[in-house]
Amino acid sequence: MDEKKVSFIVPVYKTELYLERSLKSLLEQDYENVEIVVVADGKSDEAKRIYDKLHRKDKRLVKYVTQDHAGACRARNEGFTHTTGDYVCFWDSDSYIEPGEVRVWVRCFENHPELSFVYSGYTILSEPRHYYESMPFDPYLLTCHNYISTMNPMKREVFPGFDENIKSLQDWDMWLTIVEKGGKGWMLEDSGFNTEPAKKGSITFEGCSPENWSERYEAVRKKHNITGRTVAFTSIGNAFRAQQLAKLYKQDYVAYNGRVPASTKKIYNIGLYADSANYSTQIFCDLPKEIKKYTHWTGIDIESIFSRVPYKAIKPFVAALNNIDFHYCENETTMSMLEEIGIDVKKMKVMPLPMEVKPVAMPKKFKVYYEDDPGGHQLITSVINACPDITFENTEGAEITDYACFLAITASDMPSENLKRFVAADRYVISTYRELYAGYTEPNIEKIINAIREVKRRWRKRDFNLKAGKAYREMLNLDIFRKEIIDETSD
Amino acid sequence: MKPAISFVVPLYNKQSFIADCLSSLILQTLRNIEIVVVDDASTDESVEVVKHFAKNDKRIKLYCLKKNVGRSEARNYGNAKAKADIICVNDADDKSAFERAGMVRDIFKEDKSVGMVYSSFHVSDIYGRLLGKITAEPFDYERVKRNGATHIGHSTMAYRKEWVRKVKYTGGKYSKLGIDDWKLQMDLYRAGCKFYHVEKPLVIYRQLSNTVSELRDKNSVCRAKISYLKNLEKGVGK
Numbered sequence: 001m002d003e004k005k006v007s008f009i010v011p012v013y014k015t016e017l018y019l020e021r022s023l024k025s026l027l028e029q030d031y032e033n034v035e036i037v038v039v040a041d042g043k044s045d046e047a048k049r050i051y052d053k054l055h056r057k058d059k060r061l062v063k064y065v066t067q068d069h070a071g072a073c074r075a076r077n078e079g080f081t082h083t084t085g086d087y088v089c090f091w092d093s094d095s096y097i098e099p100g101e102v103r104v105w106v107r108c109f110e111n112h113p114e115l116s117f118v119y120s121g122y123t124i125l126s127e128p129r130h131y132y133e134s135m136p137f138d139p140y141l142l143t144c145h146n147y148i149s150t151m152n153p154m155k156r157e158v159f160p161g162f163d164e165n166i167k168s169l170q171d172w173d174m175w176l177t178i179v180e181k182g183g184k185g186w187m188l189e190d191s192g193f194n195t196e197p198a199k200k201g202s203i204t205f206e207g208c209s210p211e212n213w214s215e216r217y218e219a220v221r222k223k224h225n226i227t228g229r230t231v232a233f234t235s236i237g238n239a240f241r242a243q244q245l246a247k248l249y250k251q252d253y254v255a256y257n258g259r260v261p262a263s264t265k266k267i268y269n270i271g272l273y274a275d276s277a278n279y280s281t282q283i284f285c286d287l288p289k290e291i292k293k294y295t296h297w298t299g300i301d302i303e304s305i306f307s308r309v310p311y312k313a314i315k316p317f318v319a320a321l322n323n324i325d326f327h328y329c330e331n332e333t334t335m336s337m338l339e340e341i342g343i344d345v346k347k348m349k350v351m352p353l354p355m356e357v358k359p360v361a362m363p364k365k366f367k368v369y370y371e372d373d374p375g376g377h378q379l380i381t382s383v384i385n386a387c388p389d390i391t392f393e394n395t396e397g398a399e400i401t402d403y404a405c406f407l408a409i410t411a412s413d414m415p416s417e418n419l420k421r422f423v424a425a426d427r428y429v430i431s432t433y434r435e436l437y438a439g440y441t442e443p444n445i446e447k448i449i450n451a452i453r454e455v456k457r458r459w460r461k462r463d464f465n466l467k468a469g470k471a472y473r474e475m476l477n478l479d480i481f482r483k484e485i486i487d488e489t490s491d
Numbered sequence: 492m493k494p495a496i497s498f499v500v501p502l503y504n505k506q507s508f509i510a511d512c513l514s515s516l517i518l519q520t521l522r523n524i525e526i527v528v529v530d531d532a533s534t535d536e537s538v539e540v541v542k543h544f545a546k547n548d549k550r551i552k553l554y555c556l557k558k559n560v561g562r563s564e565a566r567n568y569g570n571a572k573a574k575a576d577i578i579c580v581n582d583a584d585d586k587s588a589f590e591r592a593g594m595v596r597d598i599f600k601e602d603k604s605v606g607m608v609y610s611s612f613h614v615s616d617i618y619g620r621l622l623g624k625i626t627a628e629p630f631d632y633e634r635v636k637r638n639g640a641t642h643i644g645h646s647t648m649a650y651r652k653e654w655v656r657k658v659k660y661t662g663g664k665y666s667k668l669g670i671d672d673w674k675l676q677m678d679l680y681r682a683g684c685k686f687y688h689v690e691k692p693l694v695i696y697r698q699l700s701n702t703v704s705e706l707r708d709k710n711s712v713c714r715a716k717i718s719y720l721k722n723l724e725k726g727v728g729k
Binding site: 388453 | 544
């Protein structure tokens with residue numbers, strides 16, 4: 001028998017249609033030590049009938065509670081008092097769990113005693129199905145928006161109770177409360193459960209409706225004292241970067257074209273990516289005029305976008321660009337192209353993601369970590385063939401400590417995060433990025449091999465060509481960026 | 492067992508290309524060969540690469556010269572060290588077709604009078620991408636007199652060892668100007684060596700931008716060639 005008990009609390013309100021599917025999915029888990037409490041939020045004969053039918057066969061359905069219609073929070077809190085499990089999970093009756101998921105939870109809790117809760121992404125059963133991908137646990141980003149669904153398990157002792165005064169977003173409020181008390185979460189890979197799309201009249205729908213979203217959102221933020229944020233970072237294609245910048249400058253992160261907090265005075269978008277060209281004709285279209293809009297063109301965004309925007313869409317696209325108050329770009333090409341269509345643009349490098357600059361001990365053997373893309377593949381293959389006495393590797397998730405040198409040959413001009421990791425560790429970096437800190441080398445086989453050989457001959461001494469690390473450290477000066485983007489709002 | 496063919500590879504600061512060259516030689520369809528690499532005191536890591544190959548393939552013999560003697564001396568040194576009766580030239584940045592050794596051996600076997608064999612060759616850029624083909628033509632002394640070129644790719648040459656005992660690469664200005672190969676071809680012709688050409692391209696010649704043959708002073712080359720040809724007509728000097 002499985003040792004730890006997992007309790008599910010399932011509130012029912014107008015979802016009798018899906019109740020049986022939901023309960024069955026929980027009972028059919030290969031992890032057997034579960035108990036289920038069903039709470040009817042308002043009397044429901046149908047729910048009672050389904051419960052009784054299943055209860056006859058399976059006594060793990062331990063309790064059926066009926067309350068007067070008082071909202072999901074009340075129902076969940078009520079249900080919780082009837083449970084005894086080591087882990088509790090508030091389950092929605094219109095959702096069903098993936099097979100084997102409960103065992104994954106329990107194993108995760110047992111192997112990592114420091115965790116208070118675990119969570120995963122989920123699939124919305126709309127047409128077509130939509131996979132909501134959650135993101136890795138980050139306490140700061142949880143204050144920007146909720147990325148953890150209610151239907152995730154936590155330890156019994158950390159459950160703070162749902163705040164019944166909050167109409168919606170009560171799950172966000174609960175996770176925030178847990179995290180404020182020092183609770184830690186962990187994201188599990190893949191979709192953990194499937195849920196029906198929000199339907200009119202259901203509890204979830206009221207939570208998602210746009211009408212008074214801002215009001216409710218601000219109520220939660222106020223309760224948790226999340227204030228002083230005037231800038232919202234966003235990105236069309238590189239959410240990670242926007243999130244990290246938001247964290248760094250203690251500002252907000254919002255999903256692209258998502259809702260914006262009431263406190264936002266400026267919205268800053270990084271990168272207009274080519275893949276998004278079809279919808280980037282509506283950049284920031286829903287935002288009020290008062291919010292100042294910034295866009296930072298990175299790398300060769302402009303070329304890829306203009307080569308993909310269909311001719312018909314050029315006019316509205318340019319109009320949309322004019323809608324943006326401030327443009328920044330990284331290079332001359334972008335600058336001249338934007339100026340040609342009458343858009344003022346300022347040149348500024350995008351803030352690289354900060355990484356702790358800390359030299360790491362060199363390995364015993366000389367090995368090169370390499371990165372390429374279709375544009376640099378041929379060259380890098382020639383280089384590797386020409387240096388049979390040197391080990392080249394590019395396994396994913398490599399440890400910096402194993403490599404003395406980093407080589408990147410790509411057609412892109414945006415240094416990868418991996419490259420920065422190596423620079424920050426004071427490794428010798430050879431790349432084709434025209435950045436001072438990226439160890440620029442001409443994409444020519446002889447030049448690159450010469451550079452690698454030079455490094456190989458002298459890497460142990462650590463006495464040459466450490467310009468990259470130095471340049472990177474200088475770039476990490478947060479103030480330039482802060483002055484340009486963030487401080488202006490204060491005056 | 493005595494090797495059937497010796498490849499002689501003079502090597503000076505070719506760390507980027509020597510691996511390509513050696514891979515093409517160790518994969519020759521004729522297995523009974525030896526590869527003589529003469530390192531002319533390279534200042535880069537070429538030797539490391541050769542050692543890496545030599546560790547896995549005993550047919551590779553590496554000779555390291557203590558100080559830089561120039562390419563013609565290195566070639567003579569390599570020719571002297573070669574054990575086989577037939578020597579194939581292969582510069583460190585060029586590649587041989589896999590069937591080259593076998594074909595060359597067969598030609599020398601069939602016709603005992605042939606002293607030197609050369610062939611057509613492909614030209615490639617520094618990455619080894621083929622740019623074009625240069626077809627071998629019969630050696631024509633009148634044509635050499637007209638425009639100075641022998642139209643024989645040096646890396647495509649293969650000769651009997653007894654001929655390079657008699658005629659050696661000339662150092663000095665010929666080496667510096669990078670026409671020691673031209674001089675050798677003329678000397679062989681003068682000494683009565685019978686040339687034979689193969690239509691099939693057996694070598695891939697890598698076109699580099701910074702080698703002696705690209706950087707040399709074209710005027711000096713012409714002058715050196717003219718004076719040699721004049722002396723040849725008069726029958727004086729060597």
